[in-house]
Amino acid sequence: MLVGSNERLYPWMDEGFNSLIDLYAAADYFEGTAYGDTVLDVPLHLYESHAIAGEEQPLGTPPVEAHDLFWTAYRKPSLMLRILREEVLGPERFDAAFRDYTASWAYRHPTPADFFRIMSDASGMRLGWFWRDWVYTTARLDQAIEIVEPRDDGGTSIVIGNRGTMSLPVELELTFSDGKTETVKLPIEMWNLGPRFTYRVPAGRDVVRVRVDPRGVYPDTAPGNNEWRASPSR
Numbered sequence: 001m002l003v004g005s006n007e008r009l010y011p012w013m014d015e016g017f018n019s020l021i022d023l024y025a026a027a028d029y030f031e032g033t034a035y036g037d038t039v040l041d042v043p044l045h046l047y048e049s050h051a052i053a054g055e056e057q058p059l060g061t062p063p064v065e066a067h068d069l070f071w072t073a074y075r076k077p078s079l080m081l082r083i084l085r086e087e088v089l090g091p092e093r094f095d096a097a098f099r100d101y102t103a104s105w106a107y108r109h110p111t112p113a114d115f116f117r118i119m120s121d122a123s124g125m126r127l128g129w130f131w132r133d134w135v136y137t138t139a140r141l142d143q144a145i146e147i148v149e150p151r152d153d154g155g156t157s158i159v160i161g162n163r164g165t166m167s168l169p170v171e172l173e174l175t176f177s178d179g180k181t182e183t184v185k186l187p188i189e190m191w192n193l194g195p196r197f198t199y200r201v202p203a204g205r206d207v208v209r210v211r212v213d214p215r216g217v218y219p220d221t222a223p224g225n226n227e228w229r230a231s232p233s234r
Contacts, residue, residue: 002102002106002107003101003102003105003106003108003110004105004107004108004109004110005017005109005110006109006111007063007073008063009062009063010060010111010112011063011069011072011073012059012060012072012073012076012077012135013077013110013112013115014073015073015074015077016059016073016074016076016077016078016080016081017077017081019043019074019075019077019078020077020078020081020082023039023040023042023043023078023082024040026039027039027040040082042075043075043076043078043079043082044079044217044219046071046075047076047079047219050068050070050071050075050076051071051076051138051140051219053138053140055067056068056071056138057072057138058072058135058136058137058138059072059073059076059077059080059134059135059136060112060135060136076134079219080134080135083168083217083218084119084127084130086217087168087169087171087217087218088125088127088130088168088169088188089123089125093122093123093124093125094123096122096123097118097119097122097123098119100118100122101114101115101118101119101122104118105118112131112135116128116131129167129188133165133166133167134166137165139164139165139166140164140165140166140219140221141164141166141168141218141219141220141221142162142163142164142220142221142222142225143160143161143162143163143164143168143170143212143213143218143220143226144160144161144162144163144212144222144225144226145158145159145160145161145210145211145212145225145226145227145228146159146160146161146196147159148207148210148228148230151200151203153203154203154204155200155201155202155203155204155205156200156201156205156206156207157198157199157200157201158172158174158198158199158200158201158207158210158228159196159197159198160172160186160190160196160197160198160199160212161195161196162191162195162196162197163195163222163225164221167188167191168188168218169185169186169187169188169190170185170186170190170197170212170213171183171184171185171186171212171213171214171215172184172185172186172199172210172211172212172214173209173210173211173214174201174207174209174210175207175208175209175210175211176205176206176207176208177206177207177208178206183214184199186199207230208229208230209227209228209229209230210227210228211226211227211228212226212227213226
């Protein structure tokens with residue numbers, strides 16, 4: 001209640017922020033119970049039934065024009081901010097920036113631009129791409145494993161595709177023939193040159209399985225293309 005967000009104009013800045021805080025508080029308070037250990041995932045599980053292509057509205061839609069205020073004001077903003085915190089900025093940078101925003105706008109009335117500016121300045125990261133996809137459009141995510149093939153030098157090339165209209169960083173889980181696994185995190189800048197990116201595994205490691213978003217933290221609309229496995233004869 002310190003920050004005077006105008007919920008009649010920007011409900012996602014009021015109810016959405018509150019929903020995020022409620023979810024983290026519940027997860028912390030009920031930690032170790034079935035509810036506490038899964039409550040943070042509720043907005044993600046709701047994505048499929050509310051973010052319907054052709055029907056979903058941007059978060060920036062005026063509330064009097066919103067068909068699904070439960071989604072645009074409450075659950076999608078909390079999903080957006082959780083992904084920003086845990087997958088884009090990291091908890092330390094996000095929390096510091098969010099505290100800076102609260103302190104800077106206590107007893108005042110911020111607009112979305114004020115929030116965007118502080119989160120970018122305080123975190124040291126350009127976030128225009130993120131706000132565009134999440135607040136002003138209904139962009140949809142589809143990260144895919146396009147091609148996995150050996151190279152002449154004995155290494156393996158993994159081509160990752162961004163088939164949707166939303167861009168997010170990529171997490172890869174690589175499994176090798178010796179049973180060992182490795183997690184690779186690729187930043188958002190990987191998409192700067194287009195919707196395909198090639199990750200090169202050095203020679204000497206035989207890749208038998210590749211998964212994108214192995215923890216299932218993103219609202220990927222086509223999870224069936226998130227995994228590649230080597231054929232048995234490989």
